[in-house]
Amino acid sequence: MKSTYCEKKLRGIAEECQEFEHIITAMGYGYSLLNVSPDDFVRRCSDCVNWLGSDCEIFQREIIN
Ligand code: SF4
Numbered sequence: 001m002k003s004t005y006c007e008k009k010l011r012g013i014a015e016e017c018q019e020f021e022h023i024i025t026a027m028g029y030g031y032s033l034l035n036v037s038p039d040d041f042v043r044r045c046s047d048c049v050n051w052l053g054s055d056c057e058i059f060q061r062e063i064i065n
Pocket of ligand 1: 013014017018019020021044045046048049050051056057058059
């Protein structure tokens with residue numbers, strides 16, 4: 001199993017990333033169904049469609065810097 005990354009990194013990288021797409025948005029449910037408003041929506045890599053269990057290429061490139 002892969003090591004887990006710290007929250008700060010997950011958020012920091014997602015903040016800067018142009019490819020971020022939230023899994024909930026991608027599923028087309030919108031925010032209301034899960035009672036998540038865009039205001040308390042946190043951008044983090046592990047909630048991104050491209051995350052793939054940390055295999056995201058952009059993430060891997062950023063994490064080593
Ligand atoms: S998982 Fe990848 S594509 Fe998604 S925000 Fe992080 S670095 Fe960007």
